[in-house]
Every structure is written in structure tokens, then in C-alpha cells.
């Protein structure tokens with residue numbers, strides 16, 4: 001871990017939560033980069049903890065690689081040490097869509113959701129469920145958009161699982177910009193639908209999740 005330790009020491013912590021620490025490395029092979037490290041959790045059995053960290057880092061690495069390979073807008077993976085639970089990836093110089101929405105013109109917001117619909121379709125078509133699709137895991141800058149945070153992602157080609165991504169995006173919209181949620185989600189669906197063989201089934205499951213959500217919200 002000598003090299004990694006040195007890298008971490010010369011980096012800035014930008015996010016820390018239950019799952020991972022995220023650092024901004026100011027020069028990795030001369031470029032700004034993001035270092036994501038899953039740190040040991042004292043409350044879990046040590047061996048189980050290590051396996052969980054390795055598995056999640058592995059999944060995130062493979063999925064990032066696969067999506068990037070397919071031309072989808074995700075950070076390029078620069079380096080992975082699965083044993084240490086460490087990923088180093090391209091630094092995306094953007095801001096979270098959640099934050100951007102408060103200052104965007106409606107027209108620009110609509111454009112982002114149209115792009116997002118196509119990206120989500122491509123991701124699901126590649127057999128990947130994001131697992132935590134919300135407005136904080138979407139970064140934007142100057143009309144471009146990236147998906148990040150594949151720590152809870154998994155492989156699936158089931159419309160039920162795809163619907164879960166749609167539902168979590170919609171919930172995030174509802175809580176961030178309630179007055180625009182309907183309009184923006186509609187735009188998202190319009191482009192998610194294009195040439196998407198799964199669309200009808202995904203929507204069926206999505207509607208079911210929405211009804212369940214409302215049922216529980218009203219109780």
C-alpha cells in the first residue's frame with residue numbers, strides 16, 4: 001500500500017459516506033483523477049467485510065469499463081486495485097444535476113433529460129442496472145452529462161430491475177424539483193423509449209412501483 005498511501009496523502013477528500021471515501025487526486029499520470037476507496041468497516045466480520053469491499057470495487061470497475069467501451073458517458077477507469085478496494089478514474093469537472101437544476105433554464109433542463117433517457121437506454125441495453133440512479137449521481141457541464149457511482153450496480157436484463165432505476169430517478173426528481181418533475185421525466189421517457197424493445201414492460205413495472213410508492217406514502 002506504500003504507493004497508494006502516498007497518493008491518498010497528496011489528495012483532497014471530497015466525499016465520505018458509509019460506503020466509500022472519495023478523493024480528488026491532483027495528478028495521476030499528470031491528470032486530475034478521482035480515487036475511490038472502500039475502507040474497512042469495524043462493525044462487520046473482518047473476512048466478510050473484505051470480501052464485500054472487494055466485490056463492490058470489482059463490480060464497479062468492470063461495469064465502468066464495459067459502459068465506457070460501449071461509448072456511454074461514464075468516467076474512464078485508470079487503475080483498479082481490487083485487493084485494496086481502490087479505483088482511480090477520470091475526474092469529471094461538472095456539477096451534480098440536482099444542483100444544476102436550480103439554476104437552469106427549463107429548456108436546458110429538458111435537454112439534459114432527453115440525453116439522460118438515451119444514456120439510460122444504452123446502459124440497460126448493455127445489461128447494466130445502475131442501482132442508485134439519482135440526481136446526485138449525474139454530473140453535467142456545458143450540455144454534457146455523465147453517470148457516476150456504480151457501486152451498487154449489477155448485471156441484469158430484467159425489465160423489473162430496469163424499472164427500479166426509473167423509479168429511483170423519478171423519486172429523486174420529485175424531491176428535488178417537484179414542480180418540474182412530471183415534465184422532465186416525460187422528456188426522459190420519450191428518449192428512453194426510442195428503439196427500446198424493453199420499453200413497454202419496463203413501463204408496466206414502473207407504474208406498479210409508482211402505485212406502491214403512493215400507497216405507502218399515504219399511510
Ligand SMILES: Nc1ncnc2c1ncn2[C@@H]1O[C@H](COP(=O)(O)OP(=O)(O)O)[C@@H](O)[C@H]1O
Pocket residue numbers: 014015016017019020022034036075089090091092093094136137148149150151
Ligand atoms: N469521476 C468523478 N468525477 C468527479 N466527481 C466525482 C467522480 N466520482 C465521484 N465524484 C464525487 O464524489 C461524490 C461521491 O462519489 P460516488 O461515486 O457518488 O460515491 P458514493 O455516493 O457511493 O459515496 C460524488 O457525488 C461526486 O461529487
Ligand SMILES: [Mg+2]
Pocket residue numbers: 136137149
Ligand atoms: Mg453517489
